[in-house]
Amino acid sequence: MIDQLTQTLSGALTDLAKAAVRKCAVFAVIGLVxxxxxxxxxxxxxxxxxxxxGAIVAAITxxxxxxxxxxIALAIIMQRDPGDAIDRPAKDETSSERDAREDDVLFDLLIHSAMTGYATGQGNHPKMKTGFDQMVTDLDALGVFGRKPDVREPDARTTDTTKAG
Structure with a gap:
């Protein structure tokens, strides 16, 4: 009885493994294409x-x-929470406002990167620098550089309210 169960499970697992290998091979071929x-x-x-x-402008652009x-893809991936796959109760309003704000920053990043690319293609160095600065600001707002924006209220101990003199 146990031998039959073991053989049945072994056969089922072997079939599942073969199907998984075939599916993986198909995905690999599709990916290569x-x-x-x-x-x-x-x-x-x-x-x-x-x-x-010209070749140089084409390569740079x-x-x-x-x-x-x-x-942009890295910024999106960095914002993903690994726990997103876990079912959670409905989000409150503050998290939807934060998601909307992040979407706005991502859209700004897309616009700024397009403008920077256009300025690069045109050879406009001041607009290029401005565009790169705006992109860095957008990425920083998304938290890509590891710093979280400090939105706390100033502490009474660190705020100097005395006047000189």
């Missing part, structure tokens, strides 16, 4: 930009755009 397609699209974009503006997209 998608990455190959993305590589050809990037090559086409690079060639079009290089034909219009494409590299800056990809770095910006990567930073």
């Amino acid at each position: 998608l990455l190959t397609g993305a590589g050809f699209l990037l090559a086409a974009v690079y060639m079009a930009l290089a034909a219009s503006f 494409l590299g800056g755009t990809l770095i910006t997209l990567g930073l």
Whole structure:
């Protein structure tokens, strides 16, 4: 009886493992096809930009755009809580306000990165610097750099209310 149960469970686990391996292999092939397609699209974009503006400007623009997209993705991932998969009661109003504020900052980051990329392509150094400064400010507001904004009220012990003289 126990031998039959062991054989049945072993067979079921073997079948599940084989199905998982097949599914993983299919996903790997699909991923390789998608990455190959993305590589050809990037090559086409690079060639079009290089034909219009030159190789250096094309490389800077494409590299800056990809770095910006990567930073935006990193900011989004850093904001994700690993406990999001756990069922929780409905959110209160303050958390929805905070989520809306984070969405606004992410949208600002997207706009500032697009403007910075355009300024980079045009060779406008002052607007480039301003754009990068705005992007750093947006990323800092999202907490990417590890610092949380200090929103506490000033402590009475640290606030000097005496006047000289």
